[in-house]
Amino acid sequence: MTSIDLGAAVQVSGLQVRFGRLAAVDGVDLQVQGGQALALVGRNGAGKSTTMRVIAGVLPADAGTVFVAGHDARRDPLSARAVVGYCPDVGGLLPRVTGWEHLQLAARLRGLTGWHDRATELLERFDLTDAADRVCATYSHGMGRRFSVLLAAFHSPPVVLLDEPFDGVDPLGVEATLDLVSELRARRSAVLISTHLLDLAARACPDAVVLRQGQVVARTATETLQGELGHRTYQDLLR
Numbered sequence: 001m002t003s004i005d006l007g008a009a010v011q012v013s014g015l016q017v018r019f020g021r022l023a024a025v026d027g028v029d030l031q032v033q034g035g036q037a038l039a040l041v042g043r044n045g046a047g048k049s050t051t052m053r054v055i056a057g058v059l060p061a062d063a064g065t066v067f068v069a070g071h072d073a074r075r076d077p078l079s080a081r082a083v084v085g086y087c088p089d090v091g092g093l094l095p096r097v098t099g100w101e102h103l104q105l106a107a108r109l110r111g112l113t114g115w116h117d118r119a120t121e122l123l124e125r126f127d128l129t130d131a132a133d134r135v136c137a138t139y140s141h142g143m144g145r146r147f148s149v150l151l152a153a154f155h156s157p158p159v160v161l162l163d164e165p166f167d168g169v170d171p172l173g174v175e176a177t178l179d180l181v182s183e184l185r186a187r188r189s190a191v192l193i194s195t196h197l198l199d200l201a202a203r204a205c206p207d208a209v210v211l212r213q214g215q216v217v218a219r220t221a222t223e224t225l226q227g228e229l230g231h232r233t234y235q236d237l238l239r
Helices: 048-056 077-082 099-109 116-125 141-153 171-186 198-204 227-238
Strands: 010-019 022-032 037-041 063-068 084-087 159-163 190-194 207-212 215-221
Touching: 010 048, 022 037, 022 048, 022 190, 022 215, 037 048, 037 198, 048 063, 048 077, 048 084, 048 159, 048 190, 077 084, 084 141, 099 116, 099 141, 116 141, 116 171, 141 159, 141 171, 159 171, 171 190, 171 198, 190 198, 198 227, 207 227, 215 227
Parallel strands: 037 190, 037 207, 084 159, 159 190
Antiparallel strands: 010 022, 010 063, 207 215
């Protein structure tokens, strides 16, 4: 178990989540400081999305400690949600609401002022300006992913959780996401990214936690998972 560091932006220790008899997360420890980006990698069902949902304050844990920007996500999930920007792996957008209305709602709920310029700049960066007045049900999968990333970072929170942000996204959207991660880190936000794409994990994050069957099997520099030797190492960790 990792030592508790309440100064970390994200501090998870001994996290356990069960769905009936299934241990979806079984003793996960991880830590992310402000300004750091950490990748969560592993096979489907490894516990990546479940871990993110607990950190985001949208799923209760069965055991362990979870602190987000100093807030106890288990005891006070509302405070945790207030300091997190979360892009879930699926869903997250209201189908009959336009992109611009999502931004208006987010600004109102978070008490943001002077947010129009920030919204306009992000829409342009992600090539979504022309789609902003369309309901989200008309967005392609890739557009929805890009908008979910945009929305997670809109209020420049201290913690940003991006679950499969590159899934189905075109190269321009990938570059926009990578640039946004760099910007968030420069602003001292902690960024946690779940992805199956090791090459993009390495471009976005210097370090990775490898999960297998709900447990951490390695924490390593993402560069060690690159190339032929790195991919063999990764496959060995998943066995």
